[in-house]
Amino acid sequence: MKIVVLDNDRSQTDLICQVLTSAGHVCHGFQTGRDLLSQLRKEEYDMLIFDWQVGDMGGADLMRKAREKLNENAPVLFMTTASGEDDIVAGLDAGAEDYMIKPLRRSEMVARVQALLRRAFPTQNGAEQLQFGQYVFETRPGRLLMDGNVLDVTHKEFYLALLFFRNIGRPLSRAYIHEAVWIRETEVPSRTMDTHVSRVRNKLQLKPENGFRLVPVYSYGYRLEKLGG
Known part of the structure; x- marks a missing residue:
């Protein structure tokens, strides 16, 4: 599946993409919401993972704009810190399917991503x-x-x-x-x-x-x- 990742920290996006690529997905990382939205106009993705506190736009605004361009079934998973309880409430209220607390753990991230994709695309549950x-x-x-x-x-x-x-x-x-x-x-x-x-x-x-x-x-x-x- 094709996944797009957004985080201000380049090392974080690289790390997430390495993990998801190793799990068999195609992954593209971005550091600004503007660049991500521009890419979504050019290419279709099956899932969005992003940091709720991305620098150049608010999390809810980014999600709303991204939803307009994503595959209609594409799940959204956002990341926040352990102290970001308000972010969690706002993200789920805005329609995100799931969230993760930083620092991310590889096994948990892969499991959550796979579960969300299985739910969103049930006809593709066979072995990739x-x-x-x-x-x-x-x-x-x-x-x-x-x-x-x-x-x-x-x-x-x-x-x-x-x-x-x-x-x-x-x-x-x-x-x-x-x-x-x-x-x-x-x-x-x-x-x-x-x-x-x-x-x-x-x-x-x-x-x-x-x-x-x-x-x-x-x-x-x-x-x-x-x-x-």
Whole structure:
């Protein structure tokens, strides 16, 4: 599903989009309400997530204008701080379907987003599939298949593999991988990430004869390469 995210803080929108992209969605982030509304005039989205205290316009005003351009079934989820009780009341009164308290937790955000989308688009409740050659990622159950066979991967291995496949040919820094997969775990030893990458490489058989190669990028991170065109 296509999700649009608005927050004044660029690092926050990037983080949310990383998480939702890893969960199988297409996500576009913006820092101003003006830019978001301009984008909504050009492209259709299935969901809006935004900070109620966005700087260049009020939350209720933004939501009203966005509703005019969003898919008619598109749910709205807004974010606020723990002290923003008035924002919560105002947002729900204005017609938002749900809210989240900052700082956001990855698992909770993904669960809330998936629940809202299932409710809004009941005919699309089946497993969302993303295919890359012989690999098929079913994002809702978190299942990974290779040549039709289910691979035994953990939750983190699944999202780590999906992150690489959604960024084929692009070097990913260790910091980027950490934020996308180990979102709220501040103390993740370097060896832990290397071990997970090694397991993904082995379990998915990412080797030249299968058309892919997962390689380290010296002093930076990792890159998944597609071989043979």
